[in-house]
Amino acid sequence: MAEKLYGGAYLSPFVDAVLDNLTSILEEDDSFLERNNLLGRLQNCLYDVGPVLDDAELKQFTDKKVKKWLVDLQDALFMADDLLDELFTKSAIAATQRDPGNSSSGSRLVDSYIEDTGDMEKLVGTLESVVRRKNYLRLKESAKVDMSWRIPSTCLVEPSEIRGREEDKEAILKLLLDDDDDADGDLSVIPIVGMGGIGKTTLAQLLYHDDKVKENFDFRGWVCVSEEFDVVKVTKTVIEAITSSSCNLTDLNLLQLDLKEKLSRQKFFIVLDDVWNENYDDWNTLLKPFQKGVKGSKILITTRNKNVASVVQTVSPHELSLLSDEDCWLVFSKHARLSTVSLENPNLEKIGRDIVKKCDGLPLAVQALGGILRGNSDTRYWNHLLKSEIWELSNDIINVVPALRISYYFLPSYLKQCFVYCSLYPKDYEFSKDELLLLWMAENFLQPVGKKTMEEVGGEYFDELIARSFLQPHSTWENKFVMHDLVHDLAMTCGGEFYFRAEELRNAVEVDIKARHLSHNAKGNYPMSNLLGVCDRLKHTRTFLELNLNEWIPFNMENAPCIMLSQLRYLRALSFKRFPLESVPDSIGELIHLRYLDLSLTDIVALPESLGNLYNLQTLKLNFCRKLKMLPVAMKDLLNLRHLDISETPLDEMPKGMSKLKNLQFLSGYVVGKREENKITELGALANLHKSISILKLENVVNISEALEARMSDKDGIDSITLSWSSNEEETTVDSEMEREILDKLRPHTNLKELRINGYRGTRFPDWVGHSSYHNITKITLDGCRSCCMLPSFGQLPSLKHLSISNFESLESVGAEFYFNKNGESCLETPQFPMLETLSIQSMRCWKEWRSLEFNGFPRLGHLTIRECPMLRGDLPNHLPSLQSLQISHCKQLSWCVPRSPAMTSLRIGGGNEVRIGELPSLLRELSIAGNHHVEAIMHMQLSCLTSLSIADCSSHIWFPVSSIPASLQKLTI
Structure with a gap:
C-alpha cells in the first residue's frame, strides 16, 4: 500500500468518535457482543469503512457517485452516533442511581432498550447497505500517515510582515496624508480595487495602523460593509466604530444628523471594507453626513467591483495587481516557516517555487498553502501536493479557488470538521x-x-487554523477573528447539505432533511417562522445558533423555544442568546444529548429543575440574565459541566452541592451563601478551575476555617480573581482582625495575573496583597475598602502595569509602605513600581497627604489620574519621566506644581485646585484648565503640537500671548 501523504479524510475522526462511543458501551459488560449481535454488526461496519475513507476523499472530486456515497455514509453515521449516545447516556445515568453492588443494571438497561425498539435494527441495516457499496465503487484502503510534524500553537502573523505591497502602501499613504488634493469638496474617497484574496483588506489594515495615519487624523473608524448594503445599518456601524459605544437610533434622519455632528469638527479617516453595492442613490445618501468634515478627511474603500469604485471615487482607484512570483515566494517561505537548513535543499526550494507558481500570484492562496506545509521538510510530501490532480479539477465541481481547495484537502482530518463548522x-x-x-x-x-484537556486541544486546533490562514485576526478588535470570503465559500461548499444558514429568504434553498447544523441570522431577512415550519422534519438537528440578535432588531417569535425544544430532541448545541425569552420550558430536560446551552442576555426569571437531567451538559452560559436570582437545586446533578458563566447575573446565592461538579474548568462567579450546602467551602473540591473567578458576598464567610477550606492557593489555573464584600449601610460591628485573617486564607496561587478587591471590611490588608512573590500580576483594582487606613506595598510587584484605588474612606496618608514593605532592607536599590503604566486614585475623602519618595520610582508611569480627593494637600511625585497623560480634578486643597515630564501629551486640570504650571513639554497636544481658583501659568513656550486648548473659570495668572498660539491648534475654548 502506498503511504498516504495528506491530512486525512473529513469523516475519519467521526468514525473514530462513533467507535469510541460504542467501545464505551461494550466496556460496561464483556458479554454485550454475545447477547446483542446488532452491536457487533455495527462495530464491524465501522472497522470496515474506516480504511477506505482516504481514497473516497480524493475520488469524490471527480466521481459524483463517490460523493453521494460519502453523504449517505455521513448521514448514517450521524444516526448511529445519536443512538449510541442515547444508550450511553441512559446507561451512565442509571449507573449514578443504582446500588453500587449491582453492576449489571446498566447493561440490562441497554439490552432492554435494544430489544424494545426497532431503531437499532433499522440503523445497522442501513449502515451495512451503505458500507457494502464501497466495493462497487472500488474504493481502496490506504495507510495512515504520521502527522507528528503538525505545527504547534503559534503566535499570530503581524500585518506588518506582509510582502510585496510596499509601493502600493506608499502610493495610498501619500493620498491619505495630502490635505491639498483635487477632490471635490472637503471629502476624499479613495478606492482600492482587486480580485478576492489579492490582499485589499490586508493593505487597508497596514494603512489603518500606520503611525503617520494615526497622527494625521483626529479619529479613525473601520466598518466591514460586505454584500449587505443597508444605509441605516452602515451609518449606525460608522457611529459605533468612531465612538466605541453602541448606538440605539433607528431613524435614518436622526442617525445622519448625529453622524454629521460628530464628523463636523474633526478630521476623520474611515475605512469601508469589502464594498459591493454600486447604486449611486444609496451611496449619495450614505455620504451626505461626511461631506462637511474637516478638510483632509478621507474615506478608504476596498472593493472587487470597478463599478463600485467609479460611483464613489473622488480620486482614481488604486488597482492591486497580483504578486510577483518572488514576492509570493517570500510570503510562502514565511508561512511555511522554512528553516535555513531546509532552504539549503535545492529540490525542496524548486518544488516550493513550482507550488507558488500554481497560486497565480494570489496572496491568500500562497498563505494557505504555506500554512499547510508549515514545519514539514519532507520532499515526498511537497511533491505529492504539487502533483495532486485536485489542481486540475474544474471549478464547476467545486466552485472555489484551486489553491484553496487543495489547502483544505491537505488539512489534517481533525481540523477539517472544525473548519467546516465555521x-x-x-x-x-x-x-x-x-x-x-x-x-x-x-x-x-x-x-x-x-x-x-479538551480546552487545551481546542486552543491548539484554533491556532493551527490561524497559522494556515483559514482564520484571520480581526483588523481592529483584539481577541476577535474573521474568515475571508473565499475561505468562507470553501467552508460552505465542504459543509454541503449538512449545514444550513437561514439568512436570505430570496436566495435560500429548501432546508435539506439531512441538515444537522442550523443557524439563523437575525440581521437577515429569513423569517424565523419559516425555520420553525420545517422543524418537524429536521428532528435530528444537532446545532441551532441564533446569531446577531440585538435589541434594535424586531423579533416576535417568543414561542420559538417551545417549538424547537419539542421537535429538535437530538440537539447538542443550542444558543438563544439575546432571545426575547422569559421562561424555559420543562421540556429542556428531555434534550439528553445537549452539551452546550447559551441563554445569555435573556429575561429568564428561573430555570426548571428538569435542567438537572442534562447529564451531558458541558457549557451553560447565563451571563447578563438580569432577572435571574436563583439557579435550580438540580444543578448539582450536571456532573459533566465544564463551563458555567453567570457573570453580571445577580444571583442571591449558589445552589447547594456545587462541590459535586468536579469537572468544572471555568466558573465565572461564586455567590457565597449562609447555609452549610452553599458556603465558600464548596469551592474546595473544584480543583480544576481556570481563567477567572469572582467570589461574591464574602460577608457570609464567618470564620477562618471556611476560608481555608476553599483552597484558593491550590488553584494554579486561576489567573484573575475578584474578592467582593457586599455593601451594607446597616451592618453590625465588624471584627477587623477576623476580616484580615479571612482574606489572608483566601490567598490565591502566585500564578495570578489580575486581582480585584471590592468592599473589604478590614483596616489592613494581609501581607500577600502586594507580596513580590506575585511576579505575574499586571493589574490590581481596590475599591470600596472603607475601613482600610493603609495601602498594601505594591511597589515591589515586578510586573504590575495598571493600578486603580478608589473609595477608601479611612485612608489619610500614603507613604513609604506604598513603595515597599517594612522588611525591605535593600528596596532603595531597586526601582519602585518598575513596570507601572497607569495609576488612578479616586474618591478618597479623607486622604490628606502623599509622602512621595523621590527615588527611582514610577519609571514607566504613562497615565496618572487623581480625582475627588478634597482633603489632599502638599505636592505630588515630581519625577515622572514617562508621563504622557495627567488628569487632576476636584482636589480643592491641593496646591502643587505640574511635574516635568518631557513625554506628556495631555494635561487636564479641573475642580478648584491651586496649580503652578512651569515649562510645559513641547509634545503637549491637549491642555484643559477649568474651575481652578488659583492658577499660575506663563505659557510662552513653543507648543508646536498643541491641538486643543481649553481655559475656563480660572481666577488669576493665565497668560498665553497670541504670538505663541501654535498653527496646529484646532480647538480653542476660553
Missing part, C-alpha cells in the same frame, strides 16, 4: 475563540491527547 456563521462574522472552542467540544470534534 460555515454556520455569516460572512464577516467576528469569531470569539473561546465560544468556538466550546462549540467544537460540544460537537465532539476535539481529540484529547495525553494529559491535555
Whole structure:
C-alpha cells in the first residue's frame, strides 16, 4: 500500500468518535457482543469503512457517485452516533442511581432498550447497505500517515510582515496624508480595487495602523460593509466604530444628523471594507453626513467591483495587481516557516517555487498553502501536493479557488470538521475563540491527547487554523477573528447539505432533511417562522445558533423555544442568546444529548429543575440574565459541566452541592451563601478551575476555617480573581482582625495575573496583597475598602502595569509602605513600581497627604489620574519621566506644581485646585484648565503640537500671548 501523504479524510475522526462511543458501551459488560449481535454488526461496519475513507476523499472530486456515497455514509453515521449516545447516556445515568453492588443494571438497561425498539435494527441495516457499496465503487484502503510534524500553537502573523505591497502602501499613504488634493469638496474617497484574496483588506489594515495615519487624523473608524448594503445599518456601524459605544437610533434622519455632528469638527479617516453595492442613490445618501468634515478627511474603500469604485471615487482607484512570483515566494517561505537548513535543499526550494507558481500570484492562496506545509521538510510530501490532480479539477465541481481547495484537502482530518463548522456563521462574522472552542467540544470534534484537556486541544486546533490562514485576526478588535470570503465559500461548499444558514429568504434553498447544523441570522431577512415550519422534519438537528440578535432588531417569535425544544430532541448545541425569552420550558430536560446551552442576555426569571437531567451538559452560559436570582437545586446533578458563566447575573446565592461538579474548568462567579450546602467551602473540591473567578458576598464567610477550606492557593489555573464584600449601610460591628485573617486564607496561587478587591471590611490588608512573590500580576483594582487606613506595598510587584484605588474612606496618608514593605532592607536599590503604566486614585475623602519618595520610582508611569480627593494637600511625585497623560480634578486643597515630564501629551486640570504650571513639554497636544481658583501659568513656550486648548473659570495668572498660539491648534475654548 502506498503511504498516504495528506491530512486525512473529513469523516475519519467521526468514525473514530462513533467507535469510541460504542467501545464505551461494550466496556460496561464483556458479554454485550454475545447477547446483542446488532452491536457487533455495527462495530464491524465501522472497522470496515474506516480504511477506505482516504481514497473516497480524493475520488469524490471527480466521481459524483463517490460523493453521494460519502453523504449517505455521513448521514448514517450521524444516526448511529445519536443512538449510541442515547444508550450511553441512559446507561451512565442509571449507573449514578443504582446500588453500587449491582453492576449489571446498566447493561440490562441497554439490552432492554435494544430489544424494545426497532431503531437499532433499522440503523445497522442501513449502515451495512451503505458500507457494502464501497466495493462497487472500488474504493481502496490506504495507510495512515504520521502527522507528528503538525505545527504547534503559534503566535499570530503581524500585518506588518506582509510582502510585496510596499509601493502600493506608499502610493495610498501619500493620498491619505495630502490635505491639498483635487477632490471635490472637503471629502476624499479613495478606492482600492482587486480580485478576492489579492490582499485589499490586508493593505487597508497596514494603512489603518500606520503611525503617520494615526497622527494625521483626529479619529479613525473601520466598518466591514460586505454584500449587505443597508444605509441605516452602515451609518449606525460608522457611529459605533468612531465612538466605541453602541448606538440605539433607528431613524435614518436622526442617525445622519448625529453622524454629521460628530464628523463636523474633526478630521476623520474611515475605512469601508469589502464594498459591493454600486447604486449611486444609496451611496449619495450614505455620504451626505461626511461631506462637511474637516478638510483632509478621507474615506478608504476596498472593493472587487470597478463599478463600485467609479460611483464613489473622488480620486482614481488604486488597482492591486497580483504578486510577483518572488514576492509570493517570500510570503510562502514565511508561512511555511522554512528553516535555513531546509532552504539549503535545492529540490525542496524548486518544488516550493513550482507550488507558488500554481497560486497565480494570489496572496491568500500562497498563505494557505504555506500554512499547510508549515514545519514539514519532507520532499515526498511537497511533491505529492504539487502533483495532486485536485489542481486540475474544474471549478464547476467545486466552485472555489484551486489553491484553496487543495489547502483544505491537505488539512489534517481533525481540523477539517472544525473548519467546516465555521460555515454556520455569516460572512464577516467576528469569531470569539473561546465560544468556538466550546462549540467544537460540544460537537465532539476535539481529540484529547495525553494529559491535555479538551480546552487545551481546542486552543491548539484554533491556532493551527490561524497559522494556515483559514482564520484571520480581526483588523481592529483584539481577541476577535474573521474568515475571508473565499475561505468562507470553501467552508460552505465542504459543509454541503449538512449545514444550513437561514439568512436570505430570496436566495435560500429548501432546508435539506439531512441538515444537522442550523443557524439563523437575525440581521437577515429569513423569517424565523419559516425555520420553525420545517422543524418537524429536521428532528435530528444537532446545532441551532441564533446569531446577531440585538435589541434594535424586531423579533416576535417568543414561542420559538417551545417549538424547537419539542421537535429538535437530538440537539447538542443550542444558543438563544439575546432571545426575547422569559421562561424555559420543562421540556429542556428531555434534550439528553445537549452539551452546550447559551441563554445569555435573556429575561429568564428561573430555570426548571428538569435542567438537572442534562447529564451531558458541558457549557451553560447565563451571563447578563438580569432577572435571574436563583439557579435550580438540580444543578448539582450536571456532573459533566465544564463551563458555567453567570457573570453580571445577580444571583442571591449558589445552589447547594456545587462541590459535586468536579469537572468544572471555568466558573465565572461564586455567590457565597449562609447555609452549610452553599458556603465558600464548596469551592474546595473544584480543583480544576481556570481563567477567572469572582467570589461574591464574602460577608457570609464567618470564620477562618471556611476560608481555608476553599483552597484558593491550590488553584494554579486561576489567573484573575475578584474578592467582593457586599455593601451594607446597616451592618453590625465588624471584627477587623477576623476580616484580615479571612482574606489572608483566601490567598490565591502566585500564578495570578489580575486581582480585584471590592468592599473589604478590614483596616489592613494581609501581607500577600502586594507580596513580590506575585511576579505575574499586571493589574490590581481596590475599591470600596472603607475601613482600610493603609495601602498594601505594591511597589515591589515586578510586573504590575495598571493600578486603580478608589473609595477608601479611612485612608489619610500614603507613604513609604506604598513603595515597599517594612522588611525591605535593600528596596532603595531597586526601582519602585518598575513596570507601572497607569495609576488612578479616586474618591478618597479623607486622604490628606502623599509622602512621595523621590527615588527611582514610577519609571514607566504613562497615565496618572487623581480625582475627588478634597482633603489632599502638599505636592505630588515630581519625577515622572514617562508621563504622557495627567488628569487632576476636584482636589480643592491641593496646591502643587505640574511635574516635568518631557513625554506628556495631555494635561487636564479641573475642580478648584491651586496649580503652578512651569515649562510645559513641547509634545503637549491637549491642555484643559477649568474651575481652578488659583492658577499660575506663563505659557510662552513653543507648543508646536498643541491641538486643543481649553481655559475656563480660572481666577488669576493665565497668560498665553497670541504670538505663541501654535498653527496646529484646532480647538480653542476660553
